[in-house]
Amino acid sequence: MREFGDFANIDIDKLLSGAESHFAQMGGMQEDMxxxxxxxxxxxxxxxxxxxxxxxxxxxxxxKAMRLSSSELAEKIKAVLQDAAQDLQVRMSAAMGETFGEEMNPMKFIANPDAAMxxxxxxQDAYKRTFDDVMGELDRIRRRLE
Incomplete structure (x- = not known):
């Protein structure tokens, strides 16, 4: 009997332990974030x-900031707040880069939605090809069993 192509050679234990490792990494990353x-x-x-x-x-x-006009103080607060938010994004990106690696860093996709798409x-294309391959192989097996 013919095997399921590359699927017959998958090490399920390795796949599961890798998934467990990734989930543990994600949990640690959430705590770090x-x-x-x-x-x-x-x-x-x-x-x-x-x-x-x-x-x-x-x-x-x-x-000393009370010497500024209310509009000057408001502008200063908004600018510093924006800088702090940007600093947070840089720090989060660095932390995610350590966890996922720079190539798959989710923060990279936030900054560049076209790259994410x-x-x-x-x-999606890889999934469709794999699905089509599996379904084709299952169809061939079904025809042999009939």
Whole structure:
């Protein structure tokens, strides 16, 4: 009897242990992501921000900042907040790069949706080819058994 092509040579134990390892990595990464904090401060050191996954963690305003107009202070806070959020994204990308490797870093796809769609389409095509191969092989087996 003819075997299922490459599928007959799959080491199921290795496949399962690899999946378990990936799930453990993901669990550890989730814990690490909860600890990542982006930080920023303006050049005058009047506004300091810490930004985390849950959002704004701390906002420190130096008393000297009260000398600024309300619109100047608001602009300074928004700019520093944006810098802290960007710092958080950079730190998260680095952490995910360590876990997944730079080639499959999910943060890379957030910044470049076209690359994400390319990867998705490529995976979809590979799945379709594999599915078609398996179904063809199963059909050949069915015909032999009849």
């Amino acid at each position: 909860a600890k990542v904090v982006g930080r920023a401060q303006d050049e005058d050191e009047l506004v300091t921000v810490e930004y985390a996954v849950e959002g704004l963690r701390t906002l420190d305003i130096h008393p 390319g990867q998705f389409n490529s995976a």
